[in-house]
Amino acid sequence: MIQPNTKIIYINTPHNPTGLLMPPKVLQQVVALAASRGIIVFSDEVYRELEHDPNQRLPAACDIYEHAVSLGSMSKTYGLPGLRLGWLASRDVEIIRRCLEFKYYTTICSSAPSEFLSALALRHREKLVDRNLEIVRKNLPLLDSFIKRRSDLFEWVKPDSSPTDFVRFKPERGVLNFCEEVVRDCSVMLLPGTVYDQPQHIRFGFGRKNMPEALNQLDSYLSKNF
Numbered sequence: 001m002i003q004p005n006t007k008i009i010y011i012n013t014p015h016n017p018t019g020l021l022m023p024p025k026v027l028q029q030v031v032a033l034a035a036s037r038g039i040i041v042f043s044d045e046v047y048r049e050l051e052h053d054p055n056q057r058l059p060a061a062c063d064i065y066e067h068a069v070s071l072g073s074m075s076k077t078y079g080l081p082g083l084r085l086g087w088l089a090s091r092d093v094e095i096i097r098r099c100l101e102f103k104y105y106t107t108i109c110s111s112a113p114s115e116f117l118s119a120l121a122l123r124h125r126e127k128l129v130d131r132n133l134e135i136v137r138k139n140l141p142l143l144d145s146f147i148k149r150r151s152d153l154f155e156w157v158k159p160d161s162s163p164t165d166f167v168r169f170k171p172e173r174g175v176l177n178f179c180e181e182v183v184r185d186c187s188v189m190l191l192p193g194t195v196y197d198q199p200q201h202i203r204f205g206f207g208r209k210n211m212p213e214a215l216n217q218l219d220s221y222l223s224k225n226f
């Protein structure tokens with residue numbers, strides 16, 4: 001897909017919605033390909049540190065390629081989306097300079113209270129990551145046994161990072177309509193794959209503590225309707 005005028009390759013790992021990590025070899029190949037043509041790699045790593053097995057963590061793209069930009073956020077791994085803050089990291093000073101210029105063009109500054117709270121949170125990042133990883137690790141087996149139990153309806157590639165996954169919905173029925181009915185009837189919100197142009201898939205999030213309750217409600221809805 002690279003064209004002569006391609007300036008940036010955008011990647012996202014750990015990946016939303018699949019909850020899967022890019023294999024390390026593929027990341028190396030992407031970087032090598034970009035380096036051979038002087039292309040910037042923009043790497044969305046907002047779910048980094050939420051690998052279910054921390055040994056599988058990939059290097060940040062900005063650490064392995066000087067023309068890479070790594071995107072981080074308070075929203076996901078640290079569970080603080082209300083702060084509305086994230087960051088870009090790159091060793092390419094020119095890229096950072098241009099991003100800063102653009103940011104100053106659109107806004108005079110970030111929220112100072114949010115910056116204060118983000119700095120405070122990042123000083124305790126292990127505590128926040130441990131808390132959020134514990135929720136994810138507790139919920140994943142519950143979701144796994146749910147998918148196995150309802151293998152007549154669903155199948156998946158089990159995620160290895162982050163609190164999202166992308167499940168294939170087997171019935172010949174629109175997922176948008178299914179998800180709308182589920183939220184109306186049992187107050188469980190699923191994300192229809194239609195938002196990602198994947199009309200046979202559904203994203204289940206499993207980053208909340210009330211997952212057992214949500215699965216119970218979904219189970220009873222399904223047993224009444226399928």
Ligand SMILES: Cc1ncc(COP(=O)(O)O)c(C=O)c1O
Nearest residue numbers: 012016044046073074075081086
């Ligand atoms: C992969 C990915 N990148 C970036 C974002 C943006 O997150 P925020 O604007 O809350 O930092 C999201 C949010 O859903 C995401 O899933």
